[in-house]
Amino acid sequence: MHAAVYLGKEQLPVREVPEPSLAEGEMLLAIEACSVCGTDLRTYRHGDHKIIPPRILGHEFCGRVIESRAPDSPVKIGDRVVMYIVIVSGTDRYVEMGRENLTQHRTTMSYHHDGAFAPRMKVPARAVQQGNLFPVTSDISSEIMSLAEPLGCCMNAHSRLRIGLKDTVAVLGAGPIGLMHAALARLQGAQKVVVLDNNPARLEMARGFDLDATVLVRPDGSHRDEVRKLTGGWGPDVVVVAVSSAAAQNDALELAAKAGRVNFFAGLPKSNPIAPLDVNQIHYKELEVSGSYSERKSDFQAAFALLHSGRFPAEKIITHRLPLARISEAFPLMESGAALKVCILPNA
Ligand SMILES: [Zn+2]
Known part of the structure; x- marks a missing residue:
């Protein structure tokens, strides 16, 4: 073969x-x-x-x-x-x-x-x-x-993010994984789901999903003001980093509301994993920062069940x-x- x-x-x-x-x-x-x-x-x-x-x-x-x-x-x-x-x-x-x-x-x-x-x-x-x-x-x-396999990896992150009706959510990265995170946030009842990317072509595709806004990441940092405005000035309660970038990790810490939850879903390249982060964001804002790697069998089972139900916008x-x-x-x-x-x- x-x-x-x-x-x-x-x-x-x-x-x-x-x-x-x-x-x-x-x-x-x-x-x-x-x-x-x-x-x-x-x-x-x-x-x-x-x-x-x-x-x-x-x-x-x-x-x-x-x-x-x-x-x-x-x-x-x-x-x-x-x-x-x-x-x-x-x-x-x-x-x-x-x-x-x-x-x-x-x-x-x-x-x-x-x-x-x-x-x-x-x-x-x-x-x-x-x-x-x-x-x-x-x-x-x-x-x-x-x-089912990539969605299960997202489920693993969401078990720590505990998204609900009171939450606003920002996803950094509008690739397939970022959009899966956004779709999961929506299914869990998030008030507002915003997706960011620095590639306009990706954002164009993201507009086909059930999102409240798409935001272009700009070098001058003005995307952060835009996200703050979209979240009543507070910043999002939950931020998922679905792009392998230290700048995005810093954006996530800076964007998150006080008492927010941040997940570093994407890692950095193994050759260059050390990045300067403003850790005072974690300290003063009492952020919960989590990572996620691969998935448990229970995550896979949940992803399997969700896809099987037809309720997930997988065809997009x-x-x-x-x-x-x-x-x-x-x-x-x-x-x-x-x-x-x-x-x-x-x-x-
Ligand atoms: Zn995979």
Whole structure:
């Protein structure tokens, strides 16, 4: 079969690889849709020391079980499934507290196991055993269900943000992740949801979502005044940083209302993670600043359930579809802001 194989920085050829063959306990999926993640783009452009090449990338997928060597599993041949991609291989305090995203005893699809930028993908026996496959029982599209993984990562952040009817929310970054955060804030009843970006093309796309305002980030900082005006002079109660930028992190601390909550959803490049921040903003305004990384199985389950319900505006998130052979076209589309999510259809 043909698969997109990561060989190193800027090297992701679609090339012939052996068909996966199953061992005891494993399952084989025919991949119907696999969306391209911002981390796929980052891996492609900058490499990732956690991925030892050659490795088939792709971790936001939906596929159908076409072969099974796990007869005792409730998941059967013919089932269409999405997968919680964190596989736990031991136990520690984080596993015990249900925060398996934080354990060191984890392996991850497309990092340690071949992923889904391929027509067929093997599900490791441990993942089958741990109940990481979630059968899709409605006729909702596989493209939409491929968003369960990134939406679950957003859910993880929202569990700490506790957005409700009294909150105004600003999201920094109008990429697919920023707009997912904005849509979640709306669903949770936020009074006002504002999205900021420095790319007018992204803001143009954001206007298709149910937002109260979009604000262009300008070098002179006037966007901060605009957001303050939109929030009655107080600043937003909740700020999510969904763009990998120290300037955005500082904006978030400066924008947030007193007693506000800020989530650094996006990290900084691993090569340059030290940034000067005005930490007195945290001190004097009594801000709660949180991070978020990956997702717990409970986050994935919640994202799965929300997408499955049809109440999430997922169809607006996927703007482009490409056959596997054209996967390299996804990256410039994402970087320019011409695309939100690009979904790869490996069996098209
Ligand atoms: Zn992802």
